[in-house]
Amino acid sequence: MSDEIEVKRTRGTGSRSVYETLRNEILSLALPPGQLLDETTLAERFNMSRAPVREALIRLGSDELVVTLSNRSTIVSPIEIATFPKYVEALDIAQRMNTRLAAALRTDADLKVIAKRDKAFAAAVKTGNHLAMSEANKEFHMAIAHAGKNPYLATFYEKLLSQGQRMLHLHFEYLERTHEGYLLTDEHSQMLEAIRDRNVDRADELAHAHTRQFQQNFINFMRENYTTDVALGPLKAAE
Template identity: 70%
Template sequence: MDQDGRRARGMGLKLAYETLRDEILSLRLAPGQLLDETSLADRFGMSRSPIREALIRLAGEDMVVMLPNRSTIVAPIDITTFPKYVEALDIAQRMNTRLAAEFRTDADLAAIAARQKDFEAAVARGNHLDMSDANKRFHMAIAAAGRNPYLAAFYERLLDQGRRMLHLHFDYLERTHDGYLLTDEHDLMLEAIRARDVARADVLAHAHTRQFRDSFIDYMKENHAGELMLPVPGDPAPAA
């Protein structure tokens, strides 16, 4: 394959990967939906090879599941594991925010504040995909300020895994006006980090997780009350 051919294939792979990832995260492709390589190749006007590579990459990010019969589906949202997910998210969120309050620099504060402005702009546009992306970038700016790449990598994985649930969270809050879209909590977390108030940062990070948890549980009760019983995860008090 010549250089132009490789470039075209790389662009095709990038287009398929980014489009499918956005559609999965925004729930335009529903959990459990079959992803047929031939149909996708026809849709994107390319061969099956870059489609297959895009699906393999998405599988590595837990966005799709490649089944033994060689078919691929959008990864289901396993509601039964939600309590364990929230426990892990709470620990990661609190630890990264605590560390940011302890080790942040002025440059870190500027980066966190910039990501918060990006989130506020996404909220004003009402675009849930932009909102979830900006939310992740805000929290990863906090993680970067904490100077622990291992905790930051763990946190990023959890944030990615929770983005589809966050879309449901946004939808619920916008429809019911029962709660708020995280913006005020982000501002309070930034101020605690600015003040180097580790204990306050921990309390706010824990409350941030709890607010997401409660809204998601309310959404599931409203929409799937007859389908499942969702255990409510514990609510341990933050450490000082």
């Protein structure tokens, strides 16, 4: 019985290791959108059986980072440019609502967590590691969401932030290469101050501007790198 338990534990550890490695490579774009993920090749790469690889791919599928095609092959999920306007519209609403709630309902303990995440993001920016930056950015915004005390909105927001991490990498790349615009560090600190001051309207305004800046830089990146012009309309101004 103990041997059986040990086998299950080892298998679970192997699956988690494959999942975390592939997730990081997908989010950092080391594995580009559309890349084929063959179970046999991955099993050879990680020196393990196909079972833990399959489990990792199933988990990545639930994260919407990979998709299984009709021929049962698995690829890295494409970045759907055509649906970007709808995505960023949903992100804007979720970001504004969670930030408004945080400004209205935050506690002193919440402020400490948000401030800690703000510093962690600033530290990640200094490393220039895009994966560390996108993860720290997500943690900062989720600290705000948790301060808003609405788990339904927080869960929805977290899903959107996760779906947007690869696009955020393109956003970072564009800013670093062109030096047009700026990284998000200053806006994060301003959002923290608005939440600390319980200034709901200011928090809303900053959250909207935050999304708008991400949207515009992503559009600029796409227009710079692709010949097909995609209709990506502007966000409605904060009211």
